[in-house]
Amino acid sequence: MSLALVSPALLVAGFVVIGGIGMSLVQSLGLLPLVGVPSLSLDAYLANGEELLIGTGLSLAIATASTVLSCIIGLTAAVVITQGRRTGRIVAAVSALTIPIPHLIGAAAIGLLISDAGIIPRMLGIPGTEWPDLVGGPWWVAVVLEYTWKESAFVALVVAAVLATRVARYDETAALLGAGRARRLRHVVIPLARPAVIVSAIIIFVYTFGSYEVAWLLGRPYPEPLPVLAFRLFDSITLTSRPEAAAVAVVTTAISLAVVAIGMACLRRTPLWK
Amino acid sequence: MSATLEIDALVKTFGAATALDGISFAVSAGECLAVLGPSGSGKSTVLRSIAGLDVPSSGRILVDGADVAGVAPERRGMAMVFQRPLLFPHLSVLDNVAFAATVSGQPKSEARADARQFLELVQLEGFGDRSITALSGGQEQRVALARALAARPRVLLLDEPFSALDPELRADMHSLLGQIRRQLNPTIVMVTHDRDEAAVVADRVALLSTGRLLQHDTVERLYTRPASIEVSRLMGGRIELAGEVRSGVHHSAIGAVLAPEGETWADGPGMLVVRHEAVHVSTLPVEVPPGMVGVEVVVADRRARGPRAEITLACGDGLLEAEVPASRPLAVGQSATAHIPRSACTVVPAP
Amino acid sequence: MAMLIPYGQRVTPDDPTVSSRGLMRPRPGGRTLRLTIAALLTVWFALPLVPLLLWFFADRWSAPAVLPTEWGFDGVTSALANGAVPAFGQSLALALVVAAIATPLGAMAARALTRGAVPFPRLVSGILLAPLALPAFVAVMGLTIVLLRARVPGVVGVVILLVAAALPYTVYTMRVAYAAHDLAYEDEARTLGASRWNVLWRVHLPLVAPGLARAAFLAFLVGWSDYVITVLVGGGTIVTLPLLVASFAAGVGNDAVVAVLSVSAIVPPLVLLLALGRFGRRYPTASYLHGPTASQSPKGSP
Missing domain, CATH: 2.40.50.100 (RNA polymerase II/Efflux pump adaptor protein, barrel-sandwich hybrid domain)
Structure with a gap:
């Protein structure tokens, strides 16, 4: 009975996860060529060795910056949401507003805001020629900003929910034991919010690490983050490019899973984790 | 450490609803007052107002004769034990008891040494290093009590602290409270809906119903000299x-x-x-x-x-x-x- | 500390606008800081939406001008001419189909997992949550070859992959709902003579309805927001709003069209979010389902 209830979902998720990773691995090792004889080789990994390495570094940097910024801004927003009254409600409303906006739309909006013809240089009266290359520039500012904008709202939502339901009574207890606002924040609120922040950080890191459309729209043509590299190889017409794209996918997956493992280890070390 | 407490014409309204309608009573230093009443009588609101967690609509709360209006909860020198023990899940038993000392800036070793004495007071010596998830319900409430006492409260507030415990444990907690009163003589205000508990624990009782104070008297007089038919009925x-x-x-x-x-x-x-x-x-x-x-x-x-x-x-x-x-x-x-x-x-x- | 006020001199009642919650009373020092932070956060979250709204109504808005130089609805006309309506319809259909499949699948799995009768529960919930950790393009690149060889139509492939992507959200949301759901209600209904079917429709589903609504909303968002899966697996058979936005945003000079398409991609999920908020408020169990009920139950004797 239980198995019957769980199996439809399990079949779909299992097919996509195990099939996706497995078939990527099989293709990347040359075992499933479009034409010709299958033969085990690491050619697909070595063909774009340098780009793969640079892409990994770039993707890690983008994901790390976005995750750290999102957690800081999101945690601040969550504290403001739960501690302030009217101000809290306003911040809660505007952050909730950004949650259902697709990332691609967010990317388009960020482009209209901070490109050299965007609204911010216009408001500041800076001519487009003197405005730094935030979109498509060397520092990937627009990409990180878009991720941080969307994901900080996500952190705020998750952490504020935890603070409001689980932490409010502890906050009162701590106050009655003589802890002022700042000390309550340090000794009670932030420690109790830590598991929620870690979980959000894992989700954000993995998402921003493997996401294509924002980096493609707001980034520059070279160097390419891993998903953009994989996409280009996948769409390319040469016969060897499919296994090469699969190789990029395998590397991306391996790093994502490693990050999840590290994150879960951090989570288990927090005293709240059962 | 013990202070006198005086409540003067306390009124609390939530929108159109009146939760407290002019409550006045006094508690002398070292006395234990039980605020008794059926659910919805406003007894918890009285306690939360004393603690500063709720802000009364009007009226005064005096601790040692000084009005505490506008004083933040953490500066009132109260400590409160709730029905749920609310032990901080990220701290060990000992660090929970040491919490007040830690946040007041005492060195950790001193705070812990101090906390150990209070764990001993509630007969939980040796439990300090445990995680709070390893405690039973009665032990949790003892730790909560130790944590409150370690804050050296001028007034100790108890909000139905024992009502989630089974009768046997509750009796244990009552005798523990009696022992604590003999050793530390704290001023206590305890909210309860159980008149037997009020009779066992308290010197005097303030009987509340629908936000009004019906009678403030000794337990014995509440039984034998009720001020109104309502008091008589509420006392059984x-x-x-x-x-x-x-x-x-x-x-x-x-x-x-x-x-x-x-x-x-x-x-x-x-x-x-x-x-x-x-x-x-x-x-x-x-x-x-x-x-x-x-x-x-x-x-x-x-x-x-x-x-x-x-x-x-x-x-x-x-x-x-x-x-x-x-x-x-x-x-x-x-x-x-x-x-x-x-x-x-x-x-x-x-x- | 407390000021000494002589007996009998009544303190003026609180300003009714001041919150009655003691911990939230404003205190002068922190207040300015908190207001500043709140203002900055509000700008942070709301600012990116401003250019979308301005461009929506801009016919002409050349470079140095701070506000549009010509107002109008050319963007709307142009968007309509470029297939905005069919794209909107396809987005809506795709998102609804994904929600309609992923919500019951997630709810069933969550129910089985919460009742604890599933073999290898950790492995099973791990697999159900795994799509969160798997970049969408990996699944696409691995599976296109399988889907092609099995002759699965592009649309079906898109739906399968999106349902898998939505499952972590629906399973998690429904596990939270079922964790707070008291099976005793269903037993009670059975003893009162309700059939299994009646229990499902009259007791079980109404009690978890707020959870189902949240799960369906999240699954809808997955389908509504997707770009990678639709473009690669769909192979052009379906053109959703994000695809249209992407093709215009990648070009130059399409700002008004991009803004119009973007706004139309934001409005439906926002309306659903508001509806969800109202639904949650109207439904009394919603708040209690989220309360810390699990830890509230008093522990027994040692």
Whole structure:
């Protein structure tokens, strides 16, 4: 009975996860060529060795910056949401507003805001020629900003929910034991919010690490983050490019899973984790 | 460490609803006051207002004579134990007890040494390094109590702290509280809906109903000298005899009852109330002892209550209640004499 | 500390606008800081939406001008001419189909997992949550070859992959709902003579309805927001709003069209979010389902 209830979902998720990773691995090792004889080789990994390495570094940097910024801004927003009254409600409303906006739309909006013809240089009266290359520039500012904008709202939502339901009574207890606002924040609120922040950080890191459309729209043509590299190889017409794209996918997956493992280890070390 | 507390004309409204309607009482240093009342009577609001967690709409709260209006909860020198222990899940047992000292900036080692003494006080020495998830419900509440005491509160606030525990544990906690009172003599305000708990733990009781203070008195007087029929009913009184006081004597279905020695009853209509525990039932023809009122009754109903039986006694239109050992052969329809001590009688205004 | 006020001198009642919650009373020092942070956060979250709204109504808005130089609805006309309506319809259909499949699948799995009768529960919930950790393009690149060889139509492939992507959200949301759901209600209904079917429709589903609504909303968002899976697996058979936005945003000079398409991609999920908020408020169990009920139950004797 239980198995019957769980199996439809399990079949779909299992097919996509195990099939996706497995078939990527099989293709990347040359075992499933479009034409010709299958033969085990690491050619697909070595063909774009340098780009793969640079892409990994770039993707890690983008994901790390976005995750750290999102957690800081999101945690601040969550504290403001739960501690302030009217101000809290306003911040809660505007952050909730950004949650259902697709990332691609967010990317388009960020482009209209901070490109050299965007609204911010216009408001500041800076001519487009003197405005730094935030979109498509060397520092990937627009990409990180878009991720941080969307994901900080996500952190705020998750952490504020935890603070409001689980932490409010502890906050009162701590106050009655003589802890002022700042000390309550340090000794009670932030420690109790830590598991929620870690979980959000894992989700954000993995998402921003493997996401294509924002980096493609707001980034520059070279160097390419891993998903953009994989996409280009996948769409390319040469016969060897499919296994090469699969190789990029395998590397991306391996790093994502490693990050999840590290994150879960951090989570288990927090005293709240059962 | 113990302070006096005075509540003066406390009013709290939530929108159109009035939660507290002008509550006033005083607690002297080292006294234990129980705020007793049914659910929704506003008793928790009183406690939260004292703690500073709720802001009263008007009225004053004085600690050692100083008004604490506008003082933040963390600066009031209160500590509160809630029904749920609310031990911080990210801290060990010892660090929970050391919390107040830690946040006041004491070095960790001192704070822990101090906390150990309080763990000992609640008979949990050696539990300090445990995680709070390794505690039973009773132990959790002991740690919460130790944590509150370690904050050296001027007033200790207890919000139904033992009502989630089973009766045996609750009795243990009551004796622990008694021991703590003997050792530290803290001023305590405890909210409860259990009148037996109030009787065991408190010196005095403030009885609340629908946001009003009905009576603030010793436990004994609350039982024997209720100020109103409402108090009598909330305290579990079952005997109510409508009648009239003429020249200081109450006349009702059970006849004339003279006021106790040294007390006078005002003339006019009034309800005679007396605790059923005070009513003595006799089946043998005996002299009415001095200071007692004898009433000829017929047993109208009998209800088994384990080792005891509750019986209803009819005297004309008037009904008396009494409790007798289950072994006594008092059957329905049997005649008997009820003896009521005059000192147990009170006349309250008719509702 | 507390000021000494002589007896009998009543303190003026609180300003009714001041919150009655003691911990939230404003205190002068922190207040300015908190207001500043709150203002900055509000700007942070709301600012990116401003250019979308301005461009929506801009016919002409050349470079140095701070506000549009010509107002109008050319963007709307142009978007309509470029297939905005069919794209909107396809987005809506795709998102609804994904929600309609992923919500019941997630709810069933969550129910089985919460009742604890599933073999290898950790592995099973791990697999159900795994799509969160798997970049969408990996699944696409691995599975296109399988889907092609099995002759699965592009649309079906898109739906399968999106349902898998939505499952972590629906399973998690429904596990939270079922964790707070008291099975005793269903037992009670059975003893009152309700059939299994009646229990499902009259007791079980109404009690978890707020959870189902939240799960369906999240699954809808997955389908509504997707770009990678639709473009690669769909192979052009379906053109959703994000695809249209991407093709215009990648070009130059399409700002007004991009803004119009973006706004139309934001409005439906926002309306659903508001509806969800109202639904949650109207439904009394919603708040209690989220309360810390699990830890509230008193522990027994040692």
